[in-house]
Amino acid sequence: MADRPTLYTCSGSRGLRATWAAEEAGAQIDLKMLPFPPRYLAPEYLKINPLGTVPLLIDGDARLTESCAIAHYLATKDGMTDLAIAPGEPDYAEYLDFTYHADATITFPQTVYMRFAIFEKDKGWAEAGQAYAKWFHKRLVKVEQRLEGRDFLCADRFTVADICVGYALILAEKVGLDEGVPEALKEYRERLTGREAYRRGVEREEAGLKALKV
Template sequence: MSGGAAPRPLLYTCAGSRGLRATWAAEEAGVAIDLALLPFPPRFEAPEYLEINPLGTVPLLVDGPDDTGARMTESCAIAHYLATRNGPSDLVIAPGEVDYAEYLDFTYHADATITFPQTVYMRFAIFEKDKGFAEAGEAYARWFEKRLVKVEERLREREYLCGGRFTVADICVGYALVLAGRVGLDDRVPQGLRDYRDRLTARDGYKRAVEREKAGPQALG
């Protein structure tokens, strides 16, 4: 049997994409991963990526042998997985802890309810803005704004979403708020949530994740 360290998890991503949730979680948890940066959108700009991930989406985490290892494509699930890969972590709320149900709920809420209208807005208002879809883009901007109410109410008397501490739920929701600032939706974000975002992005783990994505090697040549 050959010795040597096992390969590190490999994350295919695009800088600033939803994959930032995974990179951020790895940095916060101290889990060593390798990054493979793709041009955006990879299904068009790096079509060979479809041979690795037929969905053509990012992120994709590969951890272990191709035939038996983990292959994950959901950013919030990857963030949770990496946070617990090396054992129990304060980055997650465990069964039996206060706010366990809320932790699960806000982690899933981040992508399914908050990021979803953002991505549709981006399609209509940014990527296809010359095709006459401005009205649809505005509709999804309003949808995004209305879907922030649950997080806004939760944080009125809390610093973090669950368990009185920073968790993966904050990473997942926090990324959606970061994305809002990048795509022209910041005027839809209440000041309290902007302040929350500022607390999250001041963390060293977030800063390291952003720098890693900037400096990461390009994938697929």
């Protein structure tokens, strides 16, 4: 039997998109948890991924480092599943757009906020962090408008686009950005995090982190 894909990630990072997608798709993966930040606490990881970032998925000769791409890959590598939308299906364009929108437009200001307001707050950059917090909140308008009258973003079903966008909303709650999140998006997040596959993904990551004993 061929080796299973190996996912390297840190608990609760953007790699949760990949862990969650694997659970939703029933994709078998080997999960390798790393301490955060791996570039400092697991320097041997740099030999595998010189970027030092997570997630990283290795599947034979394939190497992917973008969480949304990995989620789509796991949802389709063994054939299309309901988690993805194929060319010719309704909302194919919207599926692609929101999947890319998740990181390029929504998660980006979050990561800058976290750097200034959390990781390096002792450097006096709190004001810059708050500016990026406002940027993040303003960037939610497209998702909010899309979800008017919908439970999910595309094709009247849960897809990778929901995983990718949903993670940004999950992260917002964790890092202190929830005050500016519209109530409708909080309700959307609750629908997503109520899914059994999401809970299994979180539990699997937490168990892997505990096994690290860090």
